[in-house]
Structure formats: structure tokens, C-alpha cells
Amino acid sequence: NPQASSNLRPESARLYEEAQRHIVGGVNSPSRSFKAVGGGAPVFMQRAEGAYFWDVDGNRYLDYLAAFGPIITGHAHPHVTSAIVRAAQNGTLYGTPTEGEVTLARMLKEAIPSLDKVRFVNSGTEAVMTTIRVARAATGRNKIVKFAGCYHGHSDLVLVAAGSGPSTLGIPDSAGIPVSIASEVITVPFNDTEGLRLALEAWGDDVAAVMIEPIVGNFGMVMPKSGFLEDVCRMTRAAGALVIYDEVITAFRFHYGTTQTYAAAFADFAAIEPDLTALGKIIGGGLPIGAYGGRAEIMAQVAPLGPAYQAGTMAGNPASIAAGIACLEVLREPGVYARMEALGTRLADGLRESAERHGVPLTVNRIAGAISTHFCDHPVTNYDEAQDTDGERFAAFFREMLSRGIYLAPSKYEAWFLTTAHTDADIDRTLEAAEESFKSIR
Numbered sequence: 358n359p360q361a362s363s364n365l366r367p368e369s370a371r372l373y374e375e376a377q378r379h380i381v382g383g384v385n386s387p388s389r390s391f392k393a394v395g396g397g398a399p400v401f402m403q404r405a406e407g408a409y410f411w412d413v414d415g416n417r418y419l420d421y422l423a424a425f426g427p428i429i430t431g432h433a434h435p436h437v438t439s440a441i442v443r444a445a446q447n448g449t450l451y452g453t454p455t456e457g458e459v460t461l462a463r464m465l466k467e468a469i470p471s472l473d474k475v476r477f478v479n480s481g482t483e484a485v486m487t488t489i490r491v492a493r494a495a496t497g498r499n500k501i502v503k504f505a506g507c508y509h510g511h512s513d514l515v516l517v518a519a520g521s522g523p524s525t526l527g528i529p530d531s532a533g534i535p536v537s538i539a540s541e542v543i544t545v546p547f548n549d550t551e552g553l554r555l556a557l558e559a560w561g562d563d564v565a566a567v568m569i570e571p572i573v574g575n576f577g578m579v580m581p582k583s584g585f586l587e588d589v590c591r592m593t594r595a596a597g598a599l600v601i602y603d604e605v606i607t608a609f610r611f612h613y614g615t616t617q618t619y620a621a622a623f624a625d626f627a628a629i630e631p632d633l634t635a636l637g638k639i640i641g642g643g644l645p646i647g648a649y650g651g652r653a654e655i656m657a658q659v660a661p662l663g664p665a666y667q668a669g670t671m672a673g674n675p676a677s678i679a680a681g682i683a684c685l686e687v688l689r690e691p692g693v694y695a696r697m698e699a700l701g702t703r704l705a706d707g708l709r710e711s712a713e714r715h716g717v718p719l720t721v722n723r724i725a726g727a728i729s730t731h732f733c734d735h736p737v738t739n740y741d742e743a744q745d746t747d748g749e750r751f752a753a754f755f756r757e758m759l760s761r762g763i764y765l766a767p768s769k770y771e772a773w774f775l776t777t778a779h780t781d782a783d784i785d786r787t788l789e790a791a792e793e794s795f796k797s798i799r
């Protein structure tokens with residue numbers, strides 16, 4: 358009985374009580390709340406190691422959240438942890454440049470050919486926000502095209518038809534954003550070339566950039582249809598606008614690189630070089646980070662070279678940089694991604710078979726070691742299809758899995774992420790829990 362399981366978390370319940378008195382909604386990011394999965398106290402975690410974390414009541418969970426993406430080497434990976442400790446012992450912040458920043462920038466450039474120049478910031482939100490400013494500075498235009506259901510952080514311009522947390526909580530168009538700003542954003546369905554064509558036909562001369570998650574991670578995992586990214590890039594450039602890839606989730610998630618290099622190596626779409634790329638999550642190895650970069654002449658807009666201002670007291674802080682370098686060093690080892698992909702395949706296939714055995718309609722999307730589960734009987738290739746799924750059933754499934762020690766993101770829109778720490782035994786354990794969970798929610 359999953360309801361009874363909340364009795365196994367009295368300390369989480371107590372902390373949530375108190376948290377709500379001090380912290381708005383009791384959480385420091387709305388996507389952590391359990392509002393969309395039946396409410397109640399979220400689980401307060403205390404420590405984590407490898408593929409597992411433990412809550413304040415001593416319960417252990419197998420982690421598929423991976424902190425919404427960054428934790429790809431598993432928790433407290435010794436190589437990453439010791440890099441952080443060494444950095445902290447040398448002082449956490451100088452307000453001067455450091456060698457580590459140069460190293461991490463070089464590593465990113467080696468992995469992502471479209472980056473001539475990069476700049477480190479503190480979050481994916483900042484990275485995306487700044488790519489928009491740079492694109493506007495470079496083109497002298499104001500409007501942005503985004504795709505429905507893609508999430509690009511919480512800056513004003515991109516909280517329109519936003520997936521992920523905003524959709525989970527039923528507020529894809531945030532309050533507090535002036536109409537004058539929202540009117541600078543044009544939203545087009547993902548995988549809809551004709552929709553983009555119409556948008557660019559109507560507003561093309563005013564469009565500074567087309568912003569896209571080239572592989573979607575924020576209304577489930579969704580691949581671009583064959584030819585879609587080529588169309589996006591061709592049409593955007595024909596309109597004199599810039600292409601911005603938001604790879605905050607996708608960079609280093611499926612292989613050692615971004616969609617651009619993943620496409621060339623593994624997928625059936627062409628490798629397209631975006632003009633600007635936003636990065637975050639994995640490149641900080643679990644500490645706060647973001648980065649953006651692109652073609653040298655566009656990046657030359659940024660101060661101190663150019664007139665577009667962007668700055669940060671904490672930007673490029675030594676601990677985040679050290680963790681990022683260490684994380685990429687782990688990911689660079691041969692076989693790392695092949696293992697996550699193999700486990701992801703087993704997990705996705707197993708979930709499909711299990712759901713089918715119990716007559717639960719389920720669409721599982723998988724890209725390498727990332728999957729998403731949609732309670733529906735149709736494919737999920739865009740935001741409308743992702744919305745048109747059974748949220749209550751997802752919530753029931755989430756609670757059943759949680760009661761069996763499997764921690765999923767508390768949202769039907771979020772992915773399950775594998776890490777280098779997950780094992781075949783973990784997949785077995787997950788599929789056993791799923792089998793029982795599907796049985797009890799059918």
C-alpha cells in the first residue's frame with residue numbers, strides 16, 4: 358500500500374512541515390515538490406552514493422532522477438569528489454581567472470566542434486538567457502522562436518509554453534512576465550516544419566534566433582524526426598536568424614559530445630552546427646554551472662570584447678570547474694556510454710513488456726541511457742502528445758515505485774536517467790518493482 362509507505366517517512370513529513378514555514382512551498386525548486394503526484398511531503402534525502410540515495414528516515418532508494426540530469430557518474434564518484442575537495446582546500450573563489458577554466462573550456466571545445474569561444478555561468482537558465490541576449494545583439498532583432506514544451510530555464514522570455522516543471526504544475530505560461538516580453542516569443546510545435554515555416558514567414562525579419570532542444574528532454578525524451586533539425590537550421594538561416602541549441606540536458610548525456618556529434622555518430626540525422634549552444638548540468642559534475650558558446654564572431658558581442666553585457670561573481674568558480682573536468686574525465690573512458698545504453702535498452706524493453714502484460718497502455722521513449730514513460734497508447738513526438746497522457750496513472754505508478762524503493766522524477770514530463778553507477782542488478786530490481794507496480798495500478 359503506497360499510502361502506508363508515507364508512514365515510513367515520518368522525518369521527511371516533519372521536515373516538510375517546518376520547511377513550508379520557512380521556504381516557499383517547502384522546496385527550493387518547484388519540480389522537487391510532489392504536488393503533481395498526489396501531494397504530501399517530498400522525500401528529504403540525506404546522503405547518496407553511486408546509484409542510490411538514503412532519506413532522513415534511513416530508507417534507501419535507487420535513483421533515476423540523477424538530480425534532473427547532472428549526476429551521470431553516480432553520486433559521490435571518488436574521482437569527482439576528490440577533485441572538489443582539492444579545489445575547496447585551495448580556496449573556493451578568487452574573482453580572478455584560473456587555469457581550470459581554460460582546461461574545461463578546451464575540453465568542451467574538443468568535444469563540441471561548433472564552439473569557438475565559451476563563457477561559464479552558474480546555471481542553465483543563465484546560459485540560455487545570455488544566448489538570447491547575444492543573438493539579439495548580433496542580429497539587431499528582438500523576437501525568439503521556441504518550441505512548445507521545451508524548457509529553457511526560468512528567464513522571462515522562455516517561460517512561454519514551457520515543459521518540465523511549469524507544465525507539471527499547470528503553469529506553462531508563467532505569471533509575472535509582461536505581455537510586452539511574451540509578445541517577443543513565437544511558439545511552434547516540435548517536429549513541425551510547416552509550423553516553423555509559417556512563423557518565419559510571418560515574423561522572419563524580426564526573429565533574432567530559433568531556440569531548440571535538438572533532442573527534447575523536457576516533455577519526455579523526444580527525438581527530432583528525420584530531417585527536422587536540418588529544416589530548422591536551413592529555414593532559420595534563410596530568415597537571417599541564429600540557431601541556438603539548448604543542450605543543457607543533452608550535452609554528454611548520450612555520448613561524449615552534443616546532439617551535433619551524436620547525430621554524426623549514431624543517429625539518422627545530419628550533424629548540424631548551431632550558431633550558439635547553451636550548456637549546463639553534466640559539465641559541472643554535480644556542482645552549479647552553465648556555459649554558453651558558439652561562433653567566434655558572434656561571441657565577440659560579449660563584454661569585454663563587445664557591447665553585450667554578461668557577468669557573474671560565482672562564474673567559473675574553482676569547485677564547479679574542477680568537478681566538471683573530473684566528470685568529463687570519467688565519461689571519456691572507453692565503454693562508459695555503451696554500458697548506459699545497454700542498461701537503458703534493457704530497462705525500456707522490460708518496462709514495455711511489463712506494462713503490456715498488465716494491459717497498461719505505455720509508450721516508452723529511449724535515447725541511449727535516458728528514457729521517458731508516457732501512460733498513453735500513442736507515440737509521443739511533440740508536446741501535445743506528451744500532455745495527452747494519463748497523469749493520474751503516472752502519479753499512481755510513481756507512488757508504487759517509490760514505495761518499492763525506486764525514485765523517479767515526480768512528474769510525467771521528466772526523464773529517467775541512468776548513470777555509470779547503475780548495474781544490471783539495479784535494472785532487475787527496477788523491473789521487478791515495475792511488474793508489481795503495473796499490476797497494482799492496472
Ligand code: PMP
Nearest residue numbers: 480481482508509510603605606
Ligand atoms: N535548458 C534545459 C534544456 C533544461 O533542461 C534546463 C533545466 N532542466 C535548463 C535549461 C535550466 O537549467 P538550470 O535549472 O540549471 O537553470
